[in-house]
Amino acid sequence: MAHIKIANLRKxxxxxxxxVVALQNVNLDIEGHVFVSIVGPSGCGKSTLLNILSGIETPxxxxxxxxxxxxxxxxGYVFQAARLLxxxxxxxxxxxxxxxxxAPEARERCQRYLDMVHLGDKGDKxxxxxxxxxxxxxxIARAFAVEPDVLFMDEPFSHLDAITARxxxxxLHDMWQATGKTILFVTHDVGxxxxxxxxxxxxxxxxxLEDDITVDMPFPRDAADxxxxxAKAHVLKKFExxxxxxx
Amino acid sequence: MTAVQERQEQPGKSAEEERLEAExxxxxxxxxxWRILGYIVVLGVWELSSGWVLEENLLPGPIRIxxxxxxxxxxxxxxxSFGATLTRIIVGFGIALILGSAIGLLTQIKWFExxxxxxxxxxLTSPGLVWALVGLIIWGFQPMGWIxxxxxxxxxxxxxxxxxxxxxxxxxxxxxxKAFGTPQHRxxxxxxxxxxxxxxxxxxxxxxxxxxxxxVLTEVFSSNEGIGFExxxxxxxxxxxxxxxWVLSFFVFALFLEKVVLQYFERRFFxxxxxxxxx
Ligand SMILES: Nc1ncnc2c1ncn2[C@@H]1O[C@H](COP(=O)(O)OP(=O)(O)OP(=O)(O)O)[C@@H](O)[C@H]1O
Ligand SMILES: [Mg+2]
Numbered sequence: 001m002a003h004i005k006i007a008n009l010r011k012x013x014x015x016x017x018x019x020v021v022a023l024q025n026v027n028l029d030i031e032g033h034v035f036v037s038i039v040g041p042s043g044c045g046k047s048t049l050l051n052i053l054s055g056i057e058t059p060x061x062x063x064x065x066x067x068x069x070x071x072x073x074x075x076g077y078v079f080q081a082a083r084l085l086x087x088x089x090x091x092x093x094x095x096x097x098x099x100x101x102x103a104p105e106a107r108e109r110c111q112r113y114l115d116m117v118h119l120g121d122k123g124d125k126x127x128x129x130x131x132x133x134x135x136x137x138x139x140i141a142r143a144f145a146v147e148p149d150v151l152f153m154d155e156p157f158s159h160l161d162a163i164t165a166r167x168x169x170x171x172l173h174d175m176w177q178a179t180g181k182t183i184l185f186v187t188h189d190v191g192x193x194x195x196x197x198x199x200x201x202x203x204x205x206x207x208x209l210e211d212d213i214t215v216d217m218p219f220p221r222d223a224a225d226x227x228x229x230x231a232k233a234h235v236l237k238k239f240e241x242x243x244x245x246x247x
Numbered sequence: 248m249t250a251v252q253e254r255q256e257q258p259g260k261s262a263e264e265e266r267l268e269a270e271x272x273x274x275x276x277x278x279x280x281w282r283i284l285g286y287i288v289v290l291g292v293w294e295l296s297s298g299w300v301l302e303e304n305l306l307p308g309p310i311r312i313x314x315x316x317x318x319x320x321x322x323x324x325x326x327x328s329f330g331a332t333l334t335r336i337i338v339g340f341g342i343a344l345i346l347g348s349a350i351g352l353l354t355q356i357k358w359f360e361x362x363x364x365x366x367x368x369x370x371l372t373s374p375g376l377v378w379a380l381v382g383l384i385i386w387g388f389q390p391m392g393w394i395x396x397x398x399x400x401x402x403x404x405x406x407x408x409x410x411x412x413x414x415x416x417x418x419x420x421x422x423x424x425k426a427f428g429t430p431q432h433r434x435x436x437x438x439x440x441x442x443x444x445x446x447x448x449x450x451x452x453x454x455x456x457x458x459x460x461x462x463v464l465t466e467v468f469s470s471n472e473g474i475g476f477e478x479x480x481x482x483x484x485x486x487x488x489x490x491x492x493w494v495l496s497f498f499v500f501a502l503f504l505e506k507v508v509l510q511y512f513e514r515r516f517f518x519x520x521x522x523x524x525x526x
Contacts, residue, residue, distance in 0.1 A: 074427055096437055
């Protein structure tokens with residue numbers, strides 16, 4: 001089980017007139033087997049938060065701390081853009097981030113997750129030979145294949161067609177249920193957030209955490225279900241109250 | 248482009264596919280037609296000029312040169328001279344490649360970039376002749392006499408290209424690797440080197456072609472072997488057929504290196520790029 005603690009986090013980019021405050025006054029405690037969605041308008045610091053948690057960016061002030069059972073474990077990260085090595089095959093892209101790429105289990109594991117994203121026969125292709133949505137799915141398989149305790153996902157399904165997205169949402173949900181992972185999931189889609197999450201964080205422009213909603217409904221949640229629709233309306237209402245609706 | 252299509256060839260071809268393939272074939276034929284015509288015209292004009300425009304003694308035609316070629320090979324000097332020149336360029340450019348790569352990589356450090364900036368420009372712009380003369384004056388016929396000019400003329404080409412590659416390292420991929428905790432040596436091998444490969448390649452391609460010129464130049468001045476030396480001797484003896492045979496062999500060899508050897512490696516390294524040049 002993992003425990004993520006964020007205290008008084010602030011992140012600024014640039015200086016003088018170019019200064020942008022991406023995150024401010026963020027305090028969070030995320031523990032154990034939870035699926036946390038992060039929603040908010042474009043530019044409110046969602047990707048920045050994941051980048052800080054994964055160690056790509058450093059905070060301007062405040063602290064983040066991730067403790068895990070396996071102390072040497074690394075989080076998995078599905079980036080907003082696929083970020084694949086163009087000069088390596090799909091399979092080699094997955095192996096690249098494996099702790100021990102030469103182990104036969106590593107290859108098996110990677111193949112299993114490629115199958116999961118319906119790209120089992122594309123292992124030999126180069127990323128440039130795949131469509132944008134397929135590349136995104138390779139990025140998803142890559143993150144799953146390290147079987148991390150903590151998984152960061154930045155709008156992983158936004159470039160996919162509705163049917164593929166639904167199938168992958170189900171896979172993600174099943175995997176989360178089966179493994180007890182901690183998942184931080186950025187999305188623009190409130191419906192998706194309500195369907196999948198145990199907790200929804202609402203960020204506002206300027207990188208403030210505006211709301212922290214616990215979604216306490218049994219899984220699986222069907223978008224057509226009345227309770228789900230009510231919950232979705234509730235979150236959307238918060239968006240409106242906070243004046244977060246994209247204009 | 249064609250390579251990919253060939254790989255995916257399937258038994259049942261549609262009319263559209265066949266039309267596209269026929270189009271590609273025609274395109275290829277046209278390309279070769281013009282290329283071969285280029286040779287015919289240039290060699291033809293040359294052959295005709297020899298005797299018509301200039302005396303055959305002054306400008307031996309291609310047929311004469313083809314006849315001279317076996318004579319030179321028979322003396323045994325052909326391969327030893329090519330070998331000598333090739334050794335020089337490999338040694339000289341090899342040193343330049345190592346030196347230039349080191350400098351190029353070091354330009355990641357800000358102070359070094361500024362420290363070295365203008366010397367790179369000097370290296371890029373100064374004529375080979377100057378260095379060839381300097382080498383001759385200082386070292387005469389010693390190895391440094393030819394190593395020095397080759398290195399001076401080519402190292403900056405390498406360092407500038409590598410520096411360019413270093414500046415454009417893909418931060419998004421490196422960040423990705425960091426987030427997954429990928430070890431440093433794997434990042435270097437799988438991200439940094441493949442990214443730098445085309446820059447190194449460009450450096451080698453241009454460095455080699457410029458290195459050739461300087462090598463031959465130094466041989467003309469300060470050597471008693473190699474292609475440049477042979478050119479000097481034959482021109483001094485007024486054996487212009489021999490002279491032109493050396494010149495032409497040199498062209499053919501340079502063309503072979505560029506079109507066959509370098510392109511072979513380029514295809515091997517960059518087969519992931521679908522648009523490998525088909526020239
Ligand atoms: N490396 C950077 N340099 C400068 N500014 C940055 C950088 N990264 C992010 N920013 C700025 O920080 C703010 C937050 O960016 P971030 O990418 O986290 O937004 P986001 O919530 O993920 O938006 P989106 O939904 O569009 O992906 C933006 O104003 C952005 O311009
Ligand atoms: Mg983002």
